[in-house]
Amino acid sequence: MRKLTVLFLLISTTISAQTDTKIYDIINTVSADRIKADITTLTNFGTRHTLSDTISNTRGIGAARRWIKSEFNKISSDCNNCLEVFYQKDFVKKGTNSRITKDVWVVNVVAIQKGTKYPNNYIVMSGDIDSRISDPNNYTDDAPGANDNASGMAGTIEAARVLSNYNFENSIIYVGLSGEEQGLFGGKGLATYAKEKNWNIVGVMNNDMIGNIKGVDGVIDNRTFRIFSEPVPPTETERQRKARRFYGGEVDGISRQLARYIYKTTKTYMPEMNPKMIYRLDRFGRGGHHRPFNDAGFAGIRIMEAHENYTQQHQDIRTENEIEYGDRLKFVNFDYAKKLTAVNAINLASIAAAPPSPKNVGIGGIVEASAKLQWDKVDGAKGYKIYWRDTTSPTWDHFKYVENTTEFTLDGIVLDNYFFGVSAVGKNGHESIVSFPSKIIR
Numbered sequence: 001m002r003k004l005t006v007l008f009l010l011i012s013t014t015i016s017a018q019t020d021t022k023i024y025d026i027i028n029t030v031s032a033d034r035i036k037a038d039i040t041t042l043t044n045f046g047t048r049h050t051l052s053d054t055i056s057n058t059r060g061i062g063a064a065r066r067w068i069k070s071e072f073n074k075i076s077s078d079c080n081n082c083l084e085v086f087y088q089k090d091f092v093k094k095g096t097n098s099r100i101t102k103d104v105w106v107v108n109v110v111a112i113q114k115g116t117k118y119p120n121n122y123i124v125m126s127g128d129i130d131s132r133i134s135d136p137n138n139y140t141d142d143a144p145g146a147n148d149n150a151s152g153m154a155g156t157i158e159a160a161r162v163l164s165n166y167n168f169e170n171s172i173i174y175v176g177l178s179g180e181e182q183g184l185f186g187g188k189g190l191a192t193y194a195k196e197k198n199w200n201i202v203g204v205m206n207n208d209m210i211g212n213i214k215g216v217d218g219v220i221d222n223r224t225f226r227i228f229s230e231p232v233p234p235t236e237t238e239r240q241r242k243a244r245r246f247y248g249g250e251v252d253g254i255s256r257q258l259a260r261y262i263y264k265t266t267k268t269y270m271p272e273m274n275p276k277m278i279y280r281l282d283r284f285g286r287g288g289h290h291r292p293f294n295d296a297g298f299a300g301i302r303i304m305e306a307h308e309n310y311t312q313q314h315q316d317i318r319t320e321n322e323i324e325y326g327d328r329l330k331f332v333n334f335d336y337a338k339k340l341t342a343v344n345a346i347n348l349a350s351i352a353a354a355p356p357s358p359k360n361v362g363i364g365g366i367v368e369a370s371a372k373l374q375w376d377k378v379d380g381a382k383g384y385k386i387y388w389r390d391t392t393s394p395t396w397d398h399f400k401y402v403e404n405t406t407e408f409t410l411d412g413i414v415l416d417n418y419f420f421g422v423s424a425v426g427k428n429g430h431e432s433i434v435s436f437p438s439k440i441i442r
């Protein structure tokens with residue numbers, strides 16, 4: 001009898017569990033002080049320009065990357081060597097573009113926390129090592145890059161510190177990328193490396209400028225942040241493009257699903273924050289290091305402050321008309337950087353704890369009063385959530401949870417009026433990124 005009661009309790013808690021207390025512990029462990037210390041250390045390298053000195057131990061990108069690697073190594077030795085830390089580098093020839101004025105090794109610092117069940121599935125958090133001032137090719141003058149992008153780099157190191165205390169079923173990559181300001185070379189290098197190694201990258205969360213709360217327009221806001229995602233992958237085929245005309249999916253590419261996932265996790269666990277999904281690859285006409293991953297066919301988004309200050313980006317350190325130009329340490333809000341780091345950490349943890357997204361999701365129900373969904377069984381899934389939403393809604397607003405099946409008919413839900421998707425849910429309650437249907441059931 002007692003055995004039965006215990007079993008019943010176990011089942012009921014698993015089913016009713018909507019949130020995971022571990023996630024709150026993760027939020028509380030992220031430290032603004034450690035982020036401040038790391039951003040300070042990074043700015044003290046003077047410049048981290050991709051073409052800057054690599055010999056000195058105190059100045060230039062060489063010193064910076066060695067320090068980042070040593071931090072990852074320290075974190076690893078504190079977790080029984082749970083991180084695999086290495087340099088991933090590519091040689092870029094002088095003249096490759098106008099911002100490569102000499103031959104250079106673009107060196108990324110990678111730390112991998114291997115998953116226990118799906119080691120070849122990777123969720124990535126990235127920041128940038130490199131910095132710049134007004135002239136993109138000036139690699140000698142001071143370029144502190146405190147917000148752009150020591151903030152993203154420090155957040156990535158801090159996420160590794162916090163999450164290395166846990167085991168996850170999927171692998172997590174924490175990476176410092178280089179060559180961003182010279183033409184997104186580091187991201188390109190790692191995306192190519194991932195392809196060669198056949199890594200299944202389920203998502204890249206690129207952090208670029210996560211520490212500024214006072215906009216150039218005077219708005220001060222320490223709760224709102226942006227999630228940039230492109231609508232559909234640039235790698236889609238002509239056939240897929242044509243199919244979208246008849247079946248929809250213009251706002252439902254893999255990067256957009258990742259953005260929705262981050263939006264939802266943030267709303268669930270950090271309801272005081274205001275995530276703002278932006279339906280665009282990046283800022284208007286500007287770029288970031290998630291793009292090369294998108295180019296390679298991987299889901300990737302950019303997490304960023306909501307209010308930028310252009311007098312503090314890519315500027316020579318100077319005072320003009322009483323305006324202090326330059327990306328200086330004193331302009332960074334460490335508490336805000338901590339919040340956005342926590343946003344990353346809880347999403348890395350949730351995705352890394354979840355089963356893989358369902359594959360081959362099919363949809364049917366043309367001229368019927370119901371919608372039918374079908375998908376491949378996901379190894380490790382306890383159940384599935386079938387989502388739908390109004391075609392004009394940015395978020396997955398309705399769902400039906402099902403178990404022990406790989407198909408389901410939503411009676412009374414007319415196919416024509418909604419968009420649909422399916423996620424896989426693990427025993428621990430963590431949920432995969434939603435898969436949008438990729439085929440039609442006749």
Ligand SMILES: [Zn+2]
Nearest residue numbers: 148149181314
């Ligand atoms: Zn920049």
